[in-house]
Amino acid sequence: MSWQVVRFDDAAPQAWRNGGGVTRELLVWPNAEDWLVRLSVAEIERDGPFSAFAGVDRWFAVLSGAGVLLGNPVQTVRRDDGPINFAGESAPDCHLINGATRDLNLMIRRDRATGWLRVLHSAEVVLTGRLETSASPTAVLRGVFSVGGGELRSLASEVVVLPPMSMAWQATTSAAVQASFRAVTPDTRNFEFHCVVSNSGEQEA
Template structure:
């Protein structure tokens, strides 16, 4: 029931193959070369298509910057997550300069992922994996333990004890829980 915490500030950015940006991979779980969940923070520096990921569901949100145009919509910081099929590889254009973005990917049919805003407590769950991403930082509490989180941080726990989790902070933040059973 131990929590792991990583901040984007502690991860070296990796340049994209197409030169359009950089990614800081916070987690590829359970293994980096065979992941079920992949969570990252990216800096989009130029217009271009998203990478194609067949059989993957994606969630995306702008964290900083003027925003992007994706699927014909303008997305800006503070708006809800956008979920889409990773095989779509949509064209992305910057509204006005570089943006910093949250990316979450889940292999479809490999368990069940639930994603929800962290504005309310996460009720006790029987998940195999629970995580919280925060854009601006705050304090995560679980089972009487309070854990400070820096901006752009991910906290996660495998097989957490069935106690509620709370988060107090500002800015965008999301709970994620992964269950072995598919719906």
């Protein structure tokens, strides 16, 4: 399957119910009403608790701003840190360190899927292509989010250009074809995510 590109500016902002910020959904799979995988960019404008998401595993990374103090015991998350992982039902308190932040969020329904979010530390890197479960997957989702922009290349010679603040992703039903990513600007934030969705009862880490 070809890569799909989603731009941050094309995603409509959704205000939080508590008024603490806005979220832009870049990926909700398979649909917005009953998603199993959700990737979004949030802009946190003031202190307050995160919303509770029962049965969801979350990954959180700071894209810009001074960072946040999250949870109890407190974890300090700054721009140069890797993503942190926590249970969605914990609904941690969030305190801004010095003004508003922009953050990347990955959410996965743990009863139907496994996955991860990681920062790409090199300007050019080969993306993970292996299937991370022995069960028969419903779908394998993977992608790259780039703050500064870059270029994806697959072994099939497909070239996908990512503008700044955009994501490229694909969904398959088997192990994904190997691909590489090259950042336009080496010192900007780039992330890879990988999710394996299985039929209920078949999930295996």
